[in-house]
Structures are given as C-alpha cells and as structure tokens.
Amino acid sequence: MSIDPIADVALRASTTVAEETGVLHCDACNEPIEGEPAGSGLYVWTRGDEVRYEEPPLCMCCATAIGVTALAAWSVEEEEG
Known part of the structure; x- marks a missing residue:
C-alpha cells in the first residue's frame, strides 16, 4: 500500500535532490546543512493499517527552536495540571 500519490512524489523529489547535490536541507527553513544535522523532526502518519515514519533533518537553529518550544x-x- 502506498501513501498518497502526491505525497509520495514530493518525498521522492526531495530525496532525489539531496542525493544529486549531496547537500541536506533543513526541513523547517530549507537552508543547506553543512556536516551532520543538529537534529531531526518526526512525522508520523497512517493510511489504513500502514504506519509511516519520517525523520527529516534540522539545522542547529531550527532544532534548538523546536526543542525549546516543545519544552516550554x-x-x-505540567503547571496547569
């Protein structure tokens, strides 16, 4: 079973660009990432019984901002109960 055809094409296109250029781009701000990503996001979606996970790379600024926002x-x- 495949995911939505449009989502499938978009995922293959972004993967192909990264493979061709050898440069990863941050999933949040689309800036090129030099070296290793500082973190990764997590997308989880289902279609019927199938569960898909994707962990797109994040740059240092976006990984920090998303992490601090989630912690806040x-x-x-916790304070509200």
Missing part, C-alpha cells in the same frame, strides 16, 4: 509547551501543561 510541556512545562505549561
């Missing part, structure tokens, strides 16, 4: 949101939830 979690802290607010």
Whole structure:
C-alpha cells in the first residue's frame, strides 16, 4: 500500500535532490546543512493499517527552536495540571 500519490512524489523529489547535490536541507527553513544535522523532526502518519515514519533533518537553529518550544509547551501543561 502506498501513501498518497502526491505525497509520495514530493518525498521522492526531495530525496532525489539531496542525493544529486549531496547537500541536506533543513526541513523547517530549507537552508543547506553543512556536516551532520543538529537534529531531526518526526512525522508520523497512517493510511489504513500502514504506519509511516519520517525523520527529516534540522539545522542547529531550527532544532534548538523546536526543542525549546516543545519544552516550554510541556512545562505549561505540567503547571496547569
């Protein structure tokens, strides 16, 4: 079973560009990443019984911003009960 055809084409296109150029791009801001990514995001989606996971690369700025935002949101939830 395949994911949505449009999503499948988009995923293959972004993977192909990274393979051709040898440069990873941040999934959040689309800036090129030099060296290893600072972190990765996590996309999870389902279609019927199939579960798909994708861990796109993130640059240092975006990985930090997303991590701090998630931590702040979690802290607010803990305080509110």
